[in-house]
Amino acid sequence: MTRLSIRLQWTLLGFIVAVITAGTWLGTARPTVRRVTVGDTAPSFPHLRGVNAASKEASDPNLGTGPRVIVVWASWCPACRAEMPSLQRLFQQFGPMGLRMTAVSVDPPSGVTAVWQIVREAGITFDVVLDPSGLVGRSYGVGPIPQAFFVSRDGIIQERLVGERSWTDPALIGRVRALVGPTAPPISGGRVVAH
Numbered sequence: 001m002t003r004l005s006i007r008l009q010w011t012l013l014g015f016i017v018a019v020i021t022a023g024t025w026l027g028t029a030r031p032t033v034r035r036v037t038v039g040d041t042a043p044s045f046p047h048l049r050g051v052n053a054a055s056k057e058a059s060d061p062n063l064g065t066g067p068r069v070i071v072v073w074a075s076w077c078p079a080c081r082a083e084m085p086s087l088q089r090l091f092q093q094f095g096p097m098g099l100r101m102t103a104v105s106v107d108p109p110s111g112v113t114a115v116w117q118i119v120r121e122a123g124i125t126f127d128v129v130l131d132p133s134g135l136v137g138r139s140y141g142v143g144p145i146p147q148a149f150f151v152s153r154d155g156i157i158q159e160r161l162v163g164e165r166s167w168t169d170p171a172l173i174g175r176v177r178a179l180v181g182p183t184a185p186p187i188s189g190g191r192v193v194a195h
Contacts, residue, residue, distance in 0.1 A: 035141045038160055042066070042151045043139055048129035051105070051115050066151035067179045068100040072137050073146045074107050075114035079164035080146045084122040086167035090176060091126045099180050101126035104136045106145065150179050 036043060071087060073080035084103075091101045103124070105115045109132050119128050131137070140149060140160075150159040158179060165172060 036139055036157060037141065038157050040157050042068075042070075042149070042155050042157050045131070045136055045139075048104070048131055048136070051112065051119055051128040051130060066100065066153045066155055067098060067181065068102060068151040069176070069179075070136075070140075070149045070151060071101070071103045071146055072106060072140065072142045072148075073103055074105060075111050075118055076107070077145050081118055083146060083164050083167060084118060084124065086165075088122055088124055088126070090167040090173070093173075094176055094180050095126065097180050099176065103128045104131050105129065106131055106134055106137050106142075108132050150175070152179065153181065 069087075069090075071080075071083075073084075075081065087101065087103070091099065095101070103126065105111070105128065107115050107130065109130075111132075112130060115128065115130065118124075136142075137145075140147070144162065146164060148161040148165075149157055150161075152158050159175065167173075
């Protein structure tokens, strides 16, 4: 009877350790993320931290507002770095017409210096934010980067673009022009200016 009690005690102890281990693992596991796709409402991510002056001054860091182009990228991605200058040119053309642009870096926290350097060298004036947890990428189902998403004025994801591109391509400019629309109010310092 004593042996059975000891064996039962060890079994019970093992069960308790397993429950505690499982609880700890579940408590630190990544949160479940609802994946969005074209036609869905773009989620907002208020936890994102800005890298440049544009993102620090933005009055609304909500990625669900539009018209907006969201680009998921990283400093270690050659294709991502290559398209940054043409993204800036696109923003210079359409920013005054109301286009909002946000580059979401998936670099780890240790990569913030590299992100900042690319932003500075490319003269980026649109919002650049850090998402080292990858929550934005998981929400948008991002695999290979760069990936871009067009969000309409009413916050609906209109289009998904995968891979590097020249943002000065006439066909792509036409799609951005359609996204912005003819009546987009101008934006000044991250705030919509009412006329």
